[in-house]
Amino acid sequence: MDAAWTGRTKIWLVLTLLITAVMVFGHGLGGHTLQRLGQVVVAGTAVVFLFCCRTSYAVVLVDRPALLACGSVLLAGIVSSLYAHQPLWALTEIALLAASCCCAEAFAYTRRTSGVSADRLLLLFVVFICVFKSFDFLTLAFHSFVSGTGKLDTGGLLSGFSNKRFYGQFQTFTLPLLALPLLLSTTKRSAHVWTFLLLSLWWLIAVAGGTRGTWLGMGVAACGLFICGHSGRRWITWQVLAVLAGVALYWLLFSVLAGYLGMEVSNAASERLTTTLSDRGPLWQQAGEMIREHPWLGFGPMHFADIHNPIAAHPHQAILQWASEWGIPSTLLVMGLVGRGLWATFILIRERSTSDEPTDLLRLCLFASLIGALTQSMVDGVIVMPYSQLWLSLVVGWLMGIHVWKGEPTKPNAFIHWSWMGLSTAAVLFLVYVVIRDFPHLDERNKLYQQQYGGHFQPRFWTQGVIAIKPE
Structure with a gap:
């Protein structure tokens, strides 16, 4: 060109x-x-x-x-x-x-x-925006600790989104990508340290945000990469280490330090360790009724929002949303398209599981990002x-x-x-x-x-x- x-x-x-x-x-x-x-x-x-x-x-x-x-x-x-x-x-x-x-x-x-110049620019962008949001989180946390109010709301530390679950969706896309420099053999040792620190901070924010869909998405992505071969298991190792570091940082900041300063922490991560559907049950029931009433063409795109309920304008479940609004045949076509693309990518990753080429490792991280996001779309509005x-x-x-x-x-x-x-x-x-x-x-x-x-x-x-x- x-x-x-x-x-x-x-x-x-x-x-x-x-x-x-x-x-x-x-x-x-x-x-x-x-x-x-x-x-x-x-x-x-x-x-x-x-x-x-x-x-x-x-x-x-x-x-x-x-x-x-x-x-x-x-x-x-x-x-x-x-x-x-x-x-x-x-x-x-x-x-x-x-x-x-x-x-x-x-x-x-x-x-x-x-070519690879676009890869470098896009990866630098991912790192830049995650660094910015991490700095923003730490700055808000610092102000909360020194404010003298004696109260700390972890939910207030997540800015830029109208709902912290949307922040969690963004993290599901970017957490897998931040591990790429750790997989590259050409990355310098100092860059390894800084990248791991950033990934750990990003997991700290994920813990503080408490978006269960993010944890579910990353868990399924890890399961998928486990069967992708050697490079997939290396990715899992770095993510597990970063998760442990992020949890430790959360405990030090919002348990040890906050307790030492006598601060009352609200919206703590422990409060969100539940297995409830968080009002998704009625939404899924409404979607099911819509599918039964109009199975072929659905009620029309966006028309879950045309039937008011006190909870949400979408069912927080991608398959139910598509089936209720577009119809079952369209849903099957979309699922077939997605499955076909994922399978082709999976086969390619498996064939190159021992490769250290940056493009092959990038494909692995992007695959994890997509798997995580699609999984989260089963319980959230991705x-x-x-x-x-x-x-x-x-x-x-x-x-x-x-x-x-x-x-x-x-x-x-x-x-x-x-x-x-x-x-x-x-x-x-x-x-x-x-x-x-x-x-x-x-x-x-x-x-x-x-x-x-x-x-x-x-x-x-x-x-x-x-x-x-x-x-x-």
């Missing part, structure tokens, strides 16, 4: 990473609404970037069966939207899916064209929250960009490429329309929800994501 294309690729990637970082910087800055706006901006830049790279249709990212399955899912979603109670909101969800796929394609194309959707696009696109094909599949032709680009452009423009339509009136919309239903906000597209209209 010539220098001009490489320059455009780097400009887009750096701009995207800057936007992604800003979405969680500062206190009160990284809320759900800002993250949704940032996601739309990133999707818009991805479309422009892919339009500029007119030869991108020659880059093989998916094979023909995957293209057919994706097209079938899209068609089923459109038909479901046309029969939905609120078609515009259903189409908004489809547009969001198309925009996320476009972001994944842009990341994959960037990796294919820029496929709903804007920042998690963006990271899912990044991880999937990164994996696609470094995938090694057994046999080169049939390349999509120009018609398929430009049809997809037209659809992606329409999706982003529709999302821009939704933002222009709703953003100036979000406060009024929130107040109206409080008047009609009361209770807490339930995030979906916006912070208040319930789209149900209470009858007069």
Whole structure:
């Protein structure tokens, strides 16, 4: 690739990473609404970037069966939207899916064209943002210890997200990636020490946050990597050591030091060591009833939020959410696509389990990140929250960009490429329309929800994501 294309690729990637970082910087800055706006901006830049790279249709990212399955899912979603109670909101969800796929394609194309330089930049970004958030956590903890109030709320130490569970989703994506420098034989000893310290601090924050979905996701990822061979077991070893260090740091800070200073600690990790479903039971029951009532096409994308309940605007379970909103056939297609991609990656990792090549070790860490996130999506809204959707696009696109094909599949032709680009452009423009339509009136919309239903906000597209209209 010539220098001009490489320059455009780097400009887009750096701009995207800057936007992604800003979405969680500062206190009160990284809320759900800002993250949704940032996601739309990133999707818009991805479309422009892919339009500029007119030869991108020659880059093989998916094979023909995957293209057919994706097209079938899209068609089923459109038909479901046309029969939905609120078609515009259903189409908004489809547009969001198309925009996320476009972001994944842009990341994959960037990796294919820029090579290992893109890997280094993306890994540096992951390290940078985790260092920033770790410093932010420690700074807030220090202020709490010296404030003289005698009270310390561990939940207040997690900034940048409207809910600490969303912070946990972000950690599920990044914890596996932080172990990569520890696996590389080329990493200097001093870098090993600093990386392990960062990974331990990141686990400390995970302990303080108490997101059980993160622990579940990382546990399943560890089980998956255990059968991936030697490199997978090395990854597990470093993660276990970092977990022990993180737990020890938590005990020293919030038990020993807080006890010595006579401080009262609220939202302690021990208070969240439960096996309850945390109100997910009624949500899963509602999703099940929706599936039984409309098994083929579902109620329409985003339409779990069209049936108000006092708990949440999504069922906190990815399969139930998709089946209740898109229908069972679409769900089976999506599960088949995901399973096929995971299996292909697993086979590749197994074949190269003794390799010390940076790309092979990166694939292992990305695989763990994706397994962890998909597992957490079984109990949490990973496929709903804007920042998690963006990271899912990044991880999937990164994996696609470094995938090694057994046999080169049939390349999509120009018609398929430009049809997809037209659809992606329409999706982003529709999302821009939704933002222009709703953003100036979000406060009024929130107040109206409080008047009609009361209770807490339930995030979906916006912070208040319930789209149900209470009858007069």
